[in-house]
Amino acid sequence: MIDTILEVDRIRKKYVIEKSFLGREKIVLDAVNDISFSIKKGECFALVGESGCGKSTTARTILKLIDADGGKVIFEDKTLFDVENKKSISNKEMCRLRKDMQIIFQDPFASLDKRMKVGQIIAEGIKKHRLIHGKDAFNIAEEYLRICGMDKEAINRYPHEFSGGQRQRIGIARALAVQPKFVVADEPVASLDVSIQAQIINLLNELKTRYLLTFLFISHDLGVVKYFCDRIAVMYLGNIVELAEKKDLFDNPMHPYTKMLLESMPVSHPKLRKQRLSIKESEMTLKDRENGCKFCNRCLYAYERCKNEIPVFKEIEGDHFIACHLYD
Ligand SMILES: Nc1ncnc2c1ncn2[C@@H]1O[C@H](COP(=O)(O)OP(=O)(O)OP(=O)(O)O)[C@@H](O)[C@H]1O
Numbered sequence: 001m002i003d004t005i006l007e008v009d010r011i012r013k014k015y016v017i018e019k020s021f022l023g024r025e026k027i028v029l030d031a032v033n034d035i036s037f038s039i040k041k042g043e044c045f046a047l048v049g050e051s052g053c054g055k056s057t058t059a060r061t062i063l064k065l066i067d068a069d070g071g072k073v074i075f076e077d078k079t080l081f082d083v084e085n086k087k088s089i090s091n092k093e094m095c096r097l098r099k100d101m102q103i104i105f106q107d108p109f110a111s112l113d114k115r116m117k118v119g120q121i122i123a124e125g126i127k128k129h130r131l132i133h134g135k136d137a138f139n140i141a142e143e144y145l146r147i148c149g150m151d152k153e154a155i156n157r158y159p160h161e162f163s164g165g166q167r168q169r170i171g172i173a174r175a176l177a178v179q180p181k182f183v184v185a186d187e188p189v190a191s192l193d194v195s196i197q198a199q200i201i202n203l204l205n206e207l208k209t210r211y212l213l214t215f216l217f218i219s220h221d222l223g224v225v226k227y228f229c230d231r232i233a234v235m236y237l238g239n240i241v242e243l244a245e246k247k248d249l250f251d252n253p254m255h256p257y258t259k260m261l262l263e264s265m266p267v268s269h270p271k272l273r274k275q276r277l278s279i280k281e282s283e284m285t286l287k288d289r290e291n292g293c294k295f296c297n298r299c300l301y302a303y304e305r306c307k308n309e310i311p312v313f314k315e316i317e318g319d320h321f322i323a324c325h326l327y328d
């Protein structure tokens, strides 16, 4: 039996945006549209795609930080929500589960309370979730700061006294100090310099092995997930368009959008740079988005069917899934 820790089944989330004054005209945005995947225990699963494609909305829906409009999420043996069958875990039980399901944010400064000392910030979760109080909680906070590469003196200082990379280490220490099983890392290195990014990825890799953690790792950069993840799901405008093992995705990308993302990764050799796929850039109309493949206006290989029929997400080869008419 495959040891699945998280099962995401056809989740949907839409936002209603008021377009005109007094809210008379409204636009419904399908931020997440029928997304399904599962994550195995100890696996690092990546969600990759351009800004605005719905990565954070997916993560926040899974963690029940926002309410889903459809679908179901099961964590271990607990159904967090099942919209169609009107089931939802109680707030009390969800509160308990938050210990096991932690999140590391993109902007560590915004997510750390500026008025609290680092020790208090980390100890807060330890007190709440591990029921350890007083000096013991601060000792544990100090230990996790050390594990995350920080000096123990950091405990008495404020977040603004640290650099971006150090603040991210504090954010990681805070998440891990409650001993979670599953961690969502939402663009954890996107706001950092490239050299610091590598240090934080190395740290997360060490912690993943040390604590046998399972990750949902979100990034807009395939270069970042290459060094961290086992399987990768590529998202485009609210849908997963391709899902495969990391090696398979890099060696044998199938969806034109995945190819485009790979082509846009920095390439050092000029010959390779020349071979890059050029993609038609044109604005997508709402009509196209409703009726056909959402990527068709940017796709070099699009044909008539792509404009009129939504491609079904299906398995093409063993464990390699894709939503594209080119492979029908
Ligand atoms: N609270 C909200 N109200 C209305 N629209 C929203 C809200 N949150 C997100 N959106 C919209 O939903 C879409 C998906 O947003 P989301 O933040 O999930 O994307 P993302 O892939 O995480 O992007 P980024 O890489 O920039 O973080 C975007 O078009 C965004 O503008």
Ligand SMILES: [Mg+2]
Pocket (backbone or CB within 6 Å): 055, 056, 057, 186, 187
């Ligand atoms: Mg985001």
